[in-house]
Amino acid sequence: MTTPIEDLTLRLRGFVAARDWERFHTPKNLAMALAGEAGELLAELQWLTAEESAQVMADETAGARVRAEVADVAIYLFRLADTLGIDVVEAAHAKLDEGERRYDVATYRGIARKAPPLP
Amino acid sequence: MTTPIEDLTLRLRGFVAARDWERFHTPKNLAMALAGEAGELLAELQWLTAEESAQVMADETAGARVRAEVADVAIYLFRLADTLGIDVVEAAHAKLDEGERRYDVATYRGIARKAPPLP
């Protein structure tokens, strides 16, 4: 049994191989592409108020653009993780384990300030 | 049966709720956090050559930092998608369907140039 991320990762690998694009897909270049797509996502939301941004999917045109940008970020994230041999979900859980120790509920409830790094 | 992304998304929701951070997690703010983490990933790779970037996980210290940045990007991507009601994997497949039409293999084999948008 494969997970949806594994299926997507394999499809991406095939897409790239069929076009002989592996030489372009170094971790460095993929990180640039990922950040570039994150920038396009910003551009969709930059002039909206916080409240408007929370309603952006209700507008069909804007919603479709936001969904496409989220998809582009995801595509490069999974490609990058594949070239680096990183399990994205496992790495996220490990980071959350750390976050739970670093941002203890009693101290950080309702506070967005950055915690000092763990000792 | 839940997928690993669904499990992670639910854990993230709980993490945020326990700290009363929902008010900070507007789509606008989460897109900023995502782009900020993508920027930190760039910082890990910016002075490396393409070849060095392909070997970055072989170095224990640098590899751990890259893995942590990939995790941070993933965390904000899944949080953002959750607040927007977007299925990340489904959206990525839809974008790949479009990519297959737009970047036909015969024309774009070995070429990294951007294709014009579909009619």
Added chain:
Amino acid sequence: MTTPIEDLTLRLRGFVAARDWERFHTPKNLAMALAGEAGELLAELQWLTAEESAQVMADETAGARVRAEVADVAIYLFRLADTLGIDVVEAAHAKLDEGERRYDVATYRGIARKAPPLP
């Protein structure tokens, strides 16, 4: 007579040459460093409301951090422009000339929507 930007650009060149860092300062790497610093700037503002962001310089600690991030973005922008042979201020004026044609006052007054590209 030199301009302040020319003086800064020359100082940056000397700083880089003294450390033998020219090999790292390709346009590609400098664009990554610029985007990375723009990401750190985002991180300073991401959890603030619009109103709080307008008052950020009134807080001594946060203000100093924002000023340092603005400086980092500027440093990489001027270094990048120097390696590419671009006059930043001249290029900005040329882009504004285009902006004045594209965003005519009558149509875009009070509207943040993106204009279609010029014919």
Added chain:
Amino acid sequence: MTTPIEDLTLRLRGFVAARDWERFHTPKNLAMALAGEAGELLAELQWLTAEESAQVMADETAGARVRAEVADVAIYLFRLADTLGIDVVEAAHAKLDEGERRYDVATYRGIARKAPPLP
């Protein structure tokens, strides 16, 4: 006597005022726009090798696109600095003063590694 940056900053203020766009130009939104444009700059360079990136201005079409993206980054940087009351060149010099103490020539010659923060 005004500097070229002061002239540009005043022109930008007028451009924004004529369109009644001040309400959109909070520091938070301008930082997003800056990062978004930095992302578009990345997109111009992401598939190029280091060597190709150093020659990008020799190609008329690619060169014009890179120049336009550098201009967009500059426009939002100067707008942001204006709304925050930051003198960009002065802030960059202050950061370089710090950089000279932090990256002493003897230790960091030819080394791109990040220095620990100053005590």
